[in-house]
Amino acid sequence: MNLQQHNVSENNFEQCIKCTVCTVYCPVAAVNPAYPGPKQAGPDEERLRLKKPYFYDEALKYCINCKRCEVACPSNVKIGDIIQLARIKYSKKKPTLRDFMLANTDLMGSLSTPLAPLVNATLGLKPVKAVLDGVLKIDHRRSFPKYAFGTFESWYKKQAEKQLAFSQQVSYFHGCYVNYNYPQLGKDLVRVMNALGIGVQLLRKEKCCGVALISNGFIDQARKQAELNVDSIREAVVEKNRPVIATSSTCTFTIRDEYPHLLGIANADVRDRVELATRYIYRLLSQGGGKLTFRKDKKIRVAYHTPCHMEKLGWSYYSIELLKRIPNVEVVVLDSQCCGIAGTYGFKKENYATSQGIGQNLFQQIEAAGVDCVVTDCETCKWQIEMSTSKHCEHPISIFAQMLLCE
Amino acid sequence: MIESYDVIVIGGGATGAGVVRDCVRRGIRVLLIERFDISTGATGRNHGLLHSGARYAVTDAESAEECIKENMILRRIASHCVEETDGLFLSLPEDDLSFQSKFVEACRHAGIRADVIDPKEALLLEPSANPDIIGAVRVPDGAVDPFRLTASNIIDAKAHGAEVLTYHEVTGFIREQNRIVGVKVLEHKTKEVKSYYASIVVNAGGIWGHDIARMVGVTINMLPAKGALLIFGHRVNQMVLNRCRKPADADILVPGDTISLIGTTSSKVPFEEVDRMLVTSAEVDLLLREGEKLAPVLAQTRILRAYAGVRPLVASDDDPSGRSVSRGIVLLDHAVRDGLEGFITITGGKLMTYRLMAEWTTDLICRKLNVSAACTTAVEKLPGSREAVEEIGKKMISVPLAQRNSTIYRHGDLAEKLAENTVSEYSLVCECEEVSVGEVKYALNELDVHNLVDLRRRTRVGMGTCQGELCACRAAGLMSSMHKYCTKRAKEDLASFLNERWKGMAPIAWGDTLRESEYMSWVYRGVCGLEWSQKQEE
Numbered sequence: 001m002n003l004q005q006h007n008v009s010e011n012n013f014e015q016c017i018k019c020t021v022c023t024v025y026c027p028v029a030a031v032n033p034a035y036p037g038p039k040q041a042g043p044d045e046e047r048l049r050l051k052k053p054y055f056y057d058e059a060l061k062y063c064i065n066c067k068r069c070e071v072a073c074p075s076n077v078k079i080g081d082i083i084q085l086a087r088i089k090y091s092k093k094k095p096t097l098r099d100f101m102l103a104n105t106d107l108m109g110s111l112s113t114p115l116a117p118l119v120n121a122t123l124g125l126k127p128v129k130a131v132l133d134g135v136l137k138i139d140h141r142r143s144f145p146k147y148a149f150g151t152f153e154s155w156y157k158k159q160a161e162k163q164l165a166f167s168q169q170v171s172y173f174h175g176c177y178v179n180y181n182y183p184q185l186g187k188d189l190v191r192v193m194n195a196l197g198i199g200v201q202l203l204r205k206e207k208c209c210g211v212a213l214i215s216n217g218f219i220d221q222a223r224k225q226a227e228l229n230v231d232s233i234r235e236a237v238v239e240k241n242r243p244v245i246a247t248s249s250t251c252t253f254t255i256r257d258e259y260p261h262l263l264g265i266a267n268a269d270v271r272d273r274v275e276l277a278t279r280y281i282y283r284l285l286s287q288g289g290g291k292l293t294f295r296k297d298k299k300i301r302v303a304y305h306t307p308c309h310m311e312k313l314g315w316s317y318y319s320i321e322l323l324k325r326i327p328n329v330e331v332v333v334l335d336s337q338c339c340g341i342a343g344t345y346g347f348k349k350e351n352y353a354t355s356q357g358i359g360q361n362l363f364q365q366i367e368a369a370g371v372d373c374v375v376t377d378c379e380t381c382k383w384q385i386e387m388s389t390s391k392h393c394e395h396p397i398s399i400f401a402q403m404l405l406c407e
Numbered sequence: 408m409i410e411s412y413d414v415i416v417i418g419g420g421a422t423g424a425g426v427v428r429d430c431v432r433r434g435i436r437v438l439l440i441e442r443f444d445i446s447t448g449a450t451g452r453n454h455g456l457l458h459s460g461a462r463y464a465v466t467d468a469e470s471a472e473e474c475i476k477e478n479m480i481l482r483r484i485a486s487h488c489v490e491e492t493d494g495l496f497l498s499l500p501e502d503d504l505s506f507q508s509k510f511v512e513a514c515r516h517a518g519i520r521a522d523v524i525d526p527k528e529a530l531l532l533e534p535s536a537n538p539d540i541i542g543a544v545r546v547p548d549g550a551v552d553p554f555r556l557t558a559s560n561i562i563d564a565k566a567h568g569a570e571v572l573t574y575h576e577v578t579g580f581i582r583e584q585n586r587i588v589g590v591k592v593l594e595h596k597t598k599e600v601k602s603y604y605a606s607i608v609v610n611a612g613g614i615w616g617h618d619i620a621r622m623v624g625v626t627i628n629m630l631p632a633k634g635a636l637l638i639f640g641h642r643v644n645q646m647v648l649n650r651c652r653k654p655a656d657a658d659i660l661v662p663g664d665t666i667s668l669i670g671t672t673s674s675k676v677p678f679e680e681v682d683r684m685l686v687t688s689a690e691v692d693l694l695l696r697e698g699e700k701l702a703p704v705l706a707q708t709r710i711l712r713a714y715a716g717v718r719p720l721v722a723s724d725d726d727p728s729g730r731s732v733s734r735g736i737v738l739l740d741h742a743v744r745d746g747l748e749g750f751i752t753i754t755g756g757k758l759m760t761y762r763l764m765a766e767w768t769t770d771l772i773c774r775k776l777n778v779s780a781a782c783t784t785a786v787e788k789l790p791g792s793r794e795a796v797e798e799i800g801k802k803m804i805s806v807p808l809a810q811r812n813s814t815i816y817r818h819g820d821l822a823e824k825l826a827e828n829t830v831s832e833y834s835l836v837c838e839c840e841e842v843s844v845g846e847v848k849y850a851l852n853e854l855d856v857h858n859l860v861d862l863r864r865r866t867r868v869g870m871g872t873c874q875g876e877l878c879a880c881r882a883a884g885l886m887s888s889m890h891k892y893c894t895k896r897a898k899e900d901l902a903s904f905l906n907e908r909w910k911g912m913a914p915i916a917w918g919d920t921l922r923e924s925e926y927m928s929w930v931y932r933g934v935c936g937l938e939w940s941q942k943q944e945e
Contacts, residue, residue: 004695004706004707004710004917004918008707009707009708009709010704010707011641011707011708011709014640014641014708014709014872014919015919016872017873017876017919017922017923017926018838018839018872018873018876018877018923018926019926020877036807036809039838040809040838044838044839045809047640047641047642047665047839047871047872048665048809048812048813048841050641050642051641051642051662051664051665052812054812055808055809055812057807057808057809059808075919075922
């Protein structure tokens with residue numbers, strides 16, 4: 001008889017049996033020897049950090065938080081969380097002005113959208129890129145996502161009344177990308193949901209999910225924004241009984257998992273009601289709800305790329321199956337591998353080589369796939385793929401919208 | 408050729424190593440003979456507690472005073488083996504709080520600093536402590552690594568000309584009338600028996616000293632008392648935790664390097680069993696049950712292994728627990744006691760007082776040999792403790808961080824030898840404890856390593872959570888490639904090492920430890936084709 005039989009340690013790293021499969025699946029360790037790899041940076045060094053904090057290695061900043069190590073782990077060790085929490089707890093590196101600019105997607109978006117044509121043109125100029133590279137250490141080879149002239153939220157205001165006409169409603173967490181860079185995706189979502197007979201509402205208040213703040217070390221701010229988002233989500237889910245859907249896999253993953261794991265924000269009461277639009281629609285259609293008619297005059301062949309956080313969520317299935325339901329859309333499923341950009345990571349000069357090195361395999365596979373475009377649920381994967389391959393990249397919801405028969 | 412010395416010391420524990428160092432520093436020609444490896448007996452099988460003496464203050468004032476004096480000396484001379492953590496004596500609701508004032512007074516009387524602190528403050532200092540505590544006293548306890556301490560004494564002794572023979576077993580004595588003049592020694596590797604002569608033979612064999620003395624017809628009434636301990640997978644506490652009550656079972660939790668240790672039990676064992684100490688499930692349960700009272704988190708913490716040592720207590724009465732026996736130093740001049748010249752036994756005492764035991768022994772030797780040199784071991788720093796670790800860190804800046812910090816923690820200023828390592832030598836042999844190829848090479852070249860278990864004692868290879876799963880085969884491969892042994896012997900050693908690791912895991916084989924050992928077994932047997940029976944020794 002032993003006294004410990006039914007107890008599980010809070011120190012999750014103790015479940016590691018050193019099989020090292022996490023390091024095999026780590027996209028960074030494969031291309032950047034400066035990164036110790038998830039096994040060492042996670043469970044191994046966590047044990048050392050518990051001995052003395054001086055074992056914290058700043059090389060942990062090379063972790064892109066893709067969580068592929070966690071997916072690979074047969075022992076259920078939260079390797080990615082261990083590494084991110086160690087960065088939060090021990091890192092002494094202060095974020096730079098560049099990190100501040102990259103992390104504050106809301107602020108930069110609000111400043112840029114009113115002047116979008118000017119900002120976009122300027123950011124594309126060689127001398128500007130040289131200055132960004134030299135002064136801010138944002139790599140000159142990186143192309144910037146374009147800012148939209150006018151936000152999604154301002155467009156939505158004009159639609160709000162029309163949306164109220166639907167008897168069934170969902171709340172939409174649009175995220176910074178839809179709001180500031182690509183309102184078209186939000187418009188596509190509204191169109192698809194409306195075609196399904198569902199109205200789209202925005203949350204009472206929405207801030208950036210905070211993923212870039214977390215990865216750049218602005219934890220207090222991330223926590224504040226997360227609290228605000230969870231309050232808004234709670235209001236929609238609990239008070240109005242409206243599920244929350246999103247189009248960004250990373251925002252969804254951050255709200256569902258990173259909030260409780262990294263920021264200590266309780267969301268258990270609402271977590272299951274926050275999901276990706278593709279999953280929501282897949283389930284709706286599977287249960288016989290909603291009828292859609294698609295156009296027959298257009299035929300496309302697309303390649304689906306599984307973003308890392310989609311892999312972690314285990315939800316790429318829904319996006320892929322949904323695409324397959326569209327007549328005249330042929331879907332090629334690419335190997336699930338990291339594209340290398342990892343949000344703001346790939347923008348940083350010091351990470352550019354790693355970022356492109358990680359994505360190399362994926363880029364080659366895309367070029368060889370003979371497709372019209374790539375489809376993915378993550379906006380930063382889209383930037384990376386569009387910058388690094390000859391293909392255009394779309395969200396599954398946009399493909400859906402394009403293939404819908406115009407009413 | 409006759410091999411002759413002034414002094415032969417039998418036993419490579421901390422005491423034997425200390426005697427050899429003290430002797431050679433006073434100009435005495437000395438040989439150390441050890442049956443297995445250094446620190447294989449009680450030296451390597453205890454808490455690694457740098458006692459402040461507080462534990463003994465109430466019951467044994469003499470031991471307490473010795474402890475605090477040696478404690479302060481070791482901090483100075485063996486800084487790389489010592490971690491100055493301080494300790495807390497906790498009173499739980501079930502404990503008598505009135506013991507606390509008696510305890511504090513006894514500590515102060517013995518010269519041990521003892522500060523009564525508020526339980527809330529104690530919990531801030533040591534968050535793992537039981538939140539129900541009603542009292543706490545802070546004392547200058549610490550952690551000491553007995554392997555490093557012994558190894559460092561040996562390094563210094565050898566540097567001054569001492570000779571050390573490990574895996575050499577004393578099988579008999581050479582006697583001329585009433586005088587011991589030498590020993591007959593069996594070399595384990597070659598099975599050769601050789602004779603070594605000396606004016607004085609010192610018996611520093613710990614509990615085995617009983618049998619050594621018996622070889623010359625001298626009886627020492629020793630009382631083998633088994634003490635079992637559990638090693639937890641990581642460092643749970645940063646300060647030593649004790650119970651503020653009369654010494655009892657499982658009331659000390661020590662942070663030692665990467666892990667924490669709870670102990671001990673105390674039970675009398677027959678002499679026939681001292682070479683086969685197995686931890687029973689009753690002992691494991693007791694250690695856990697009591698340990699949880701000090702730090703409740705132990706109930707959920709992975710246990711790495713269990714082990715037991717034998718205290719070489721010298722019985723003064725018939726106490727069956729072996730606990731009220733004095734922990735005092737016993738130095739026997741058999742010329743006076745038994746009329747046998749040239750033979751001295753040093754026993755009793757404890758790891759904490761090894762240096763003082765060595766000093767007393769060497770003083771006696773000097774009187775017998777008419778040597779006037781004074782003892783310097785209380786002031787001369789041990790190799791590894793002579794330079795500030797910060798300075799060593801600067802010299803090793805190119806070594807990867809975790810590896811650098813681990814190596815310096817283990818070897819102190821001697822880690823500097825690894826500063827010139829090449830990139831391939833940065834490769835890790837042991838990933839849990841950050842032992843590099845370079846560190847293993849250093850140990851193989853300079854630290855009397857004959858097999859994987861010896862290597863473990865010098866470097867912590869195989870002491871981490873994987874218990875040899877990843878490192879053992881790499882280390883065996885390195886030993887083989889450096890011609891320490893042939894491939895066949897490497898395989899035998901590998902099997903033997905893994906079996907030795909399993910021995911410590913068996914008593915606590917459940918949960919993740921069991922899962923990991925199954926995985927290890929699959930890797931070695933299934934993938935590498937190693938057979939456990941490749942080991943037929945012991």
